[in-house]
Amino acid sequence: MTQLELSDIQGIVLFGYGSLPHARWVHVSFENDESEPGTWLSELRHEVHASARGKRRQEERINVAFTHTGLARLGLAESELASFPRELQQGMSDQLRSHVLGDVDENDPKAWELGGPSNGPIHALVMLYAKNVDAIAALRDRVVGRIAALGGVVVHEDSGELRDPLHEPFGFRDGITQPHVTGSPRPRDPHEDEVPAGEFVLGYRNAYDEFPPSPQGTDGFDIGSNGSYLVYRKLQQDTAGFWQCMLDRARPNGDAKAATKLASSLVGRWPSGAPLVNYPDHDPGPGAEKEAFAFHDADPAGTKCPLGAHIRRANPRDMLAPSANESRRAVGRHRLLRRGRPYGPISKGTPAQRATPDGADRGLVFIALNASFRRQFEFVQQTWLNNPKFAGLYDERDPITASVMDERGQHFSIPSVPVRRRLACLPQFVTLRGGGYFFVPSLRALAWLASRATKRDAARPP
Amino acid sequence: MAVRQHALTIVAPVRPSARHGLSARLDAVESDVQDALVSVTSLHFARFVLIDGPDGVASRLAFESNHDGEQADHLAALATALAPFEELLFGSWEGYHTGDLAGFVAKNALPASTFYLGHPGLSVAQILNDRDVRLRLEALLDDDVADLGLEGESAVVIRNRLLDRLAGAGLVTGPVDRGFPAQPSSTIVFYVLVVFVVVPAALLGLPFALWVESRERRSESPRELVAEDDPKLDPINRREDAITQNGLTHHVPMRPGVVRARVMRIVLWFLENARRRIAYEGTLGGISSIHFARWVMLDDDTVLFFSNYDGSWEAYLGDFVDKAHIYLTAVWSNTKWFPDTNALIFGGASKENAFKRWTRTFQIENRIWYSAYKNLTVSDVLRNALVREGASGDMTEAQARAWLARL
Numbered sequence: 001m002t003q004l005e006l007s008d009i010q011g012i013v014l015f016g017y018g019s020l021p022h023a024r025w026v027h028v029s030f031e032n033d034e035s036e037p038g039t040w041l042s043e044l045r046h047e048v049h050a051s052a053r054g055k056r057r058q059e060e061r062i063n064v065a066f067t068h069t070g071l072a073r074l075g076l077a078e079s080e081l082a083s084f085p086r087e088l089q090q091g092m093s094d095q096l097r098s099h100v101l102g103d104v105d106e107n108d109p110k111a112w113e114l115g116g117p118s119n120g121p122i123h124a125l126v127m128l129y130a131k132n133v134d135a136i137a138a139l140r141d142r143v144v145g146r147i148a149a150l151g152g153v154v155v156h157e158d159s160g161e162l163r164d165p166l167h168e169p170f171g172f173r174d175g176i177t178q179p180h181v182t183g184s185p186r187p188r189d190p191h192e193d194e195v196p197a198g199e200f201v202l203g204y205r206n207a208y209d210e211f212p213p214s215p216q217g218t219d220g221f222d223i224g225s226n227g228s229y230l231v232y233r234k235l236q237q238d239t240a241g242f243w244q245c246m247l248d249r250a251r252p253n254g255d256a257k258a259a260t261k262l263a264s265s266l267v268g269r270w271p272s273g274a275p276l277v278n279y280p281d282h283d284p285g286p287g288a289e290k291e292a293f294a295f296h297d298a299d300p301a302g303t304k305c306p307l308g309a310h311i312r313r314a315n316p317r318d319m320l321a322p323s324a325n326e327s328r329r330a331v332g333r334h335r336l337l338r339r340g341r342p343y344g345p346i347s348k349g350t351p352a353q354r355a356t357p358d359g360a361d362r363g364l365v366f367i368a369l370n371a372s373f374r375r376q377f378e379f380v381q382q383t384w385l386n387n388p389k390f391a392g393l394y395d396e397r398d399p400i401t402a403s404v405m406d407e408r409g410q411h412f413s414i415p416s417v418p419v420r421r422r423l424a425c426l427p428q429f430v431t432l433r434g435g436g437y438f439f440v441p442s443l444r445a446l447a448w449l450a451s452r453a454t455k456r457d458a459a460r461p462p
Numbered sequence: 463m464a465v466r467q468h469a470l471t472i473v474a475p476v477r478p479s480a481r482h483g484l485s486a487r488l489d490a491v492e493s494d495v496q497d498a499l500v501s502v503t504s505l506h507f508a509r510f511v512l513i514d515g516p517d518g519v520a521s522r523l524a525f526e527s528n529h530d531g532e533q534a535d536h537l538a539a540l541a542t543a544l545a546p547f548e549e550l551l552f553g554s555w556e557g558y559h560t561g562d563l564a565g566f567v568a569k570n571a572l573p574a575s576t577f578y579l580g581h582p583g584l585s586v587a588q589i590l591n592d593r594d595v596r597l598r599l600e601a602l603l604d605d606d607v608a609d610l611g612l613e614g615e616s617a618v619v620i621r622n623r624l625l626d627r628l629a630g631a632g633l634v635t636g637p638v639d640r641g642f643p644a645q646p647s648s649t650i651v652f653y654v655l656v657v658f659v660v661v662p663a664a665l666l667g668l669p670f671a672l673w674v675e676s677r678e679r680r681s682e683s684p685r686e687l688v689a690e691d692d693p694k695l696d697p698i699n700r701r702e703d704a705i706t707q708n709g710l711t712h713h714v715p716m717r718p719g720v721v722r723a724r725v726m727r728i729v730l731w732f733l734e735n736a737r738r739r740i741a742y743e744g745t746l747g748g749i750s751s752i753h754f755a756r757w758v759m760l761d762d763d764t765v766l767f768f769s770n771y772d773g774s775w776e777a778y779l780g781d782f783v784d785k786a787h788i789y790l791t792a793v794w795s796n797t798k799w800f801p802d803t804n805a806l807i808f809g810g811a812s813k814e815n816a817f818k819r820w821t822r823t824f825q826i827e828n829r830i831w832y833s834a835y836k837n838l839t840v841s842d843v844l845r846n847a848l849v850r851e852g853a854s855g856d857m858t859e860a861q862a863r864a865w866l867a868r869l
Contacts, residue, residue: 086690208814383777418617
């Protein structure tokens with residue numbers, strides 16, 4: 001049994017803070033040479049929440065993560081910086097990363113509102129969670145006030161809100177499947193797969209029964225231990241465009257029921273979250289979303305849930321070659337802990353009502369944790385979601401999240417008997433507005449970083 | 463008459479006068495060479511790679527091609543297509559005489575110790591034909607079953623209508639002989655050999671192998687594996703992870719000693735025979751993403767590995783670790799700085815992070831890389847062949863449904 005050092009691991013790694021519906025993500029820069037990130041971190045670290053259940057009432061949560069540039073700003077030595085993974089060193093907006101992630105055309109970092117080459121550099125991400133609107137505003141003002149007082153700058157801010165039950169802006173129940181981290185105090189749902197802690201927390205055995213590589217300090221301090229790596233992506237969702245397209249392509253054309261069915265086949269679940277594999281013909285309503293399901297035996301040809309549906313690509317379970325068991329084992333080596341939340345006003349009503357443009361900016365702040373960007377997040381993105389050859393398909397990408405790289409739009413095949421239907425010319429529904437790769441230090445590492453940064457602050461020119 | 467696929471490998475020294483700036487000159491002509499190679503209809507994949515000598519200067523130029531049919535015909539077509547680049551490409555080799563590619567190849571071609579084929583018996587022409595059959599059928603179906611007046615029709619009727627429409631396109635349909643032996647007579651001999659010779663020999667040799675392993679662990683120089691920020695990775699990364707296909711080149715010195723050299727040859731011989739006699743239809747180790755791959759032993763005690771594979775590097779290496787680590791450990795455990803093994807075939811390539819870093823350490827950049835069908839995966843090639851095969855003759859309703867399900 002893995003013993004996790006809960007009092008050292010930041011809370012966001014093991015918990016989604018479902019009881020705190022309001023979130024604020026503050027992207028901070030200490031670019032100004034006069035600023036004092038050391039003083040800031042020395043104070044803040046005492047307020048950062050660990051995964052252990054604290055004595056304080058759980059009314060708010062603070063967690064913090066750093067970009068590679070941020071770690072350099074805190075005064076880490078060259079060799080220490082070089083011991084972090086290549087992906088963190090390069091950052092999400094690097095050309096090589098964009099190439100791997102498929103962040104091109106509409107999703108090109110050049111057009112981002114945060115984290116791109118035309119936006120200010122980000123050093124730290126402060127993640128704030130609270131029970132209600134007033135509490136989150138107060139928490140945010142307190143934290144940001146201190147940052148500003150020490151010369152830091154808020155480069156960008158996003159707000160997220162959990163709705164009950166959690167539906168993403170297209171109207172589908174989201175956040176249903178999470179892996180259960182071995183040793184986590186969170187009770188395990190029976191439908192959750194157990195994944196070794198080392199897939200998400202450095203310093204523990206991973207799915208290969210090895211210890212993940214961990215960045216090291218020149219003084220022998222294990223910087224990575226009890227830390228994790230965080231992916232942040234702000235995904236803007238064109239809800240009106242999505243539902244208009246579904247109504248246009250539905251048969252009969254414009255029929256609300258048929259449009260919902262079509263949209264569900266792109267997602268792989270009904271709006272309630274019920275999996276199509278178990279309910280191919282109708283939405284049974286809430287309650288079925290947590291049912292166990294698999295693809296290999298239940299739907300080998302994809303006639304219930306299309307082979308290219310979003311949920312298959314995001315988590316192929318047992319469907320990949322050469323066998324169900326091999327597939328489960330391989331898939332278990334590419335899992336993510338998701339901590340994302342929707343932003344923007346809720347879109348409600350019938351497909352036709354949702355299809356009416358209201359000009360609102362809405363979407364999902366996608367946040368994921370993993371121990372290896374390249375083997376987990378980037379792999380899922382590249383080899384499953386964006387792969388035109390996924391599961392023997394010929395030329396189509398994820399119908400929900402992929403950027404459309406071909407000006408003719410993209411295909412989506414719906415297998416059926418006697419012959420498949422292929423939707424052509426689907427537009428892009430989700431646009432990446434920005435993002436970054438972050439390191440989530442342990443509480444001990446935060447103290448170590450704070451002392452480094454304080455020395456660096458003191459050494460700055462008068 | 464079935465078409466056979468062959469491997470051609472040349473690794474030869476570069477004339478000293480041609481060494482300077484050769485990599486840049488090769489890079490500069492890559493796209494022109496790719497365009498020119500389209501006319502070589504026998505060519506599946508090809509690459510030119512520079513191998514650095516101990517002094518860090520490009521001292522050898524390696525060429526591989528994977529081709530259909532007779533080598534003489536292939537070389538003639540290559541020489542014609544690459545005539546404008548002859549001096550740069552072939553003329554960089556020490557001892558190459560202008561206009562005599564065949565003569566140079568006769569003297570310098572190296573045998574592949576193990577040559578893996580993902581879709582044997584399918585010529586380039588066949589693969590392109592099958593792709594066009596598939597695309598044509600897909601396009602016909604995209605016109606929509608309703609528009610074709612096929613709504614509610616049976617699979618047999620839909621199939622017949624599609625085949626009528628396909629008829630005028632000038633494409634080959636129906637079965638093609640891929641040259642698989644109906645009853646491979648040598649398979650049983652190979653199994654007998656494995657059970658009565660290879661396995662006992664391996665067991666007898668085990669204590670010795672363990673002794674070699676532990677001795678080397680003490681004597682080998684400390685591993686100097688590539689760092690996360692090594693600049694050598696940038697150009698390699700820029701080239702790879704193309705959407706569909708990629709070429710991996712890997713060059714590593716052998717571990718010293720006669721034992722390692724022997725074991726290496728035996729393992730590669732074993733894999734080659736297993737491939738020919740058991741996996742002759744093109745599946746080895748559960749990996750379905752390799753078009754062609756080969757190991758070639760060079761005379762300076764180094765081993766070259768060329769692979770033409772589908773998908774990302776991370777996915778390909780992940781397949782190695784997840785599905786084929788025993789074979790790969792058996793081969794590469796004989797080479798420098800390979801992750802620690804147990805009894806030569808365990809450990810090693812199953813150590814995910816260490817194996818990937820080791821692979822990166824000895825990976826080298828392709829200078830020129832060519833594929834005749836860049837947008838096709840191995841599974842596309844095989845599936846397209848099944849679609850083409852089923853695109854002639856009569857079928858029952860069940861057969862027609864199964865055939866339509868491939869589209």
